[in-house]
Amino acid sequence: MRSFTKWGFAFGTLAFATACVVAGRDADPADWPGMASMQSVQGRSIYHECGATMIAESWAITAAHCVETARIEGGRRAIQYVPDEDGRLVRFGPITVTVGAGDLRRVAKDSVFLVKGITVHPGYTRGYPERGHDLALLNIDGRWKGPVARLDGLTGDAAAMAEPWSSLLVAGYGKSGEQAAGQEAVSRSGRHLSAPMMVLQEGDVPEVDPETCKAQIETLIETYDYGAEYDGVTVSPEWQMCAGTGYSDSCQGDSGGPLVQRGAEEPPVQVGVVSWGLGCGRAESPGVYMRVAAYADWISATTGIAPLTPP
Structure with missing residues (x-):
């Protein structure tokens, strides 16, 4: 397992996409069905940690690295643990999911x-989201009655969207830049809130073909001399996809959030989950997303969500 020192460095400089949208704009939550903020609660304080999306009444999807230190206590609720100064995990507080918020305040x-249950993809290697399979499913305690995301390959079909009128967009409450400060606020109920951004942001992120993305990632690893940490890291077109050409981008606090394909008339289809990247909004440094269509069978088997029946 990688050291927590490296994790801290990664989140501060490499910006593993627990990230706000760089060069984004205020988003209308109605355009993002099922959009959610995964949070940790400690006493009267609430901390946004990652993005997520509701994909059914009782299920959300996020990135595995967002919950890799979480534990289920008493068989009924998820608790987030964080490292202390010696790297030992200590109890922080319950994990919650807040759905459909345009403003976290x-x-x-x-x-x-x-959250009462967490299922991490069995192929995920703890501490190494860049190696792929960076997905987790959250079982909430209760039922969300609002809209849910349509997943490509399961409950939606991105291929049916007519070109060239469709585009890729990412949304989240993450940082607006690598060095951007987080925001603090007090909710209407008097609770302390902490998040990279309080208002949901969205941004256009053009798709980058796998070979170009692979070459760019390898060049960045060599340029920054990260070979020891990322030896053998590549991008698999089978289960990963890349997006972002150096302007709008996902960043710290956006991990686990949705990458969607949006057409001129069709409802959006979620094609990816924010996973990782080297920097935020840097030229020729695309974000790497988990390709949800590749995991449709696993998602269906875990959640019971039935795939679309062909007409």
């Missing part, structure tokens, strides 16, 4: 749920 009571 203004949240309806019936949109906040405790």
Whole structure:
């Protein structure tokens, strides 16, 4: 397992996409069905950690690295653990999911749920999201009655969207830049809030073909002399996809959030989950996303969500 020192360095400089959208704009949550903020609660304080999306009444999808130190206690709720100065994991607080918020300071009571179960993809290697399979499914305690995301290859079909009128977009509450400071606020109920951004952001991120992405990632690893940490890291077109050409980009705090394909008339289809990247908004440094269509069978088997029936 990689050291927590490296994790801290990665989040501060490499910007593993636990990230806000760089060069983004305020988003209308109605355009992002199922958009969620995965949070940790400690006493009267709430901390945004990662993005997520509701994909069914009781299930959300996020990145595995967002929950790799979480534990299920009492068989009924997920608790986040964090490293102390010696690298030992200590209890922090319960994990919750807040759904459909355009502004984290203004949240309806019936949109906040405790997480009672976590299923991490069996292929994920703890501490190494860049090696792939960086997906986790969250089982919430309760039922979300609002809209949910349509997943490519399962409940949606991105291929059916007519070109050239479709585009890729990412959304989240992450940092607006690598060195951007987080935001603090007080909710209407008097609770302390901490998040990279309080207002949901979105940005256009053009797709980067796998070979170009692979070459760019390898060049960056060599340029930054990260060979020891990322030896053998590559991009698999089978289960990963790349997006972002150096302007709008996902960043720290956006991990686990949605990459969607949006057409002129069709509802959006989620094609990816924010996973990792080298920097935020840097030229020729695309973000790497998990390709959800590649995991449709696993998602269906875990959640019971039935795939679309061909017409």
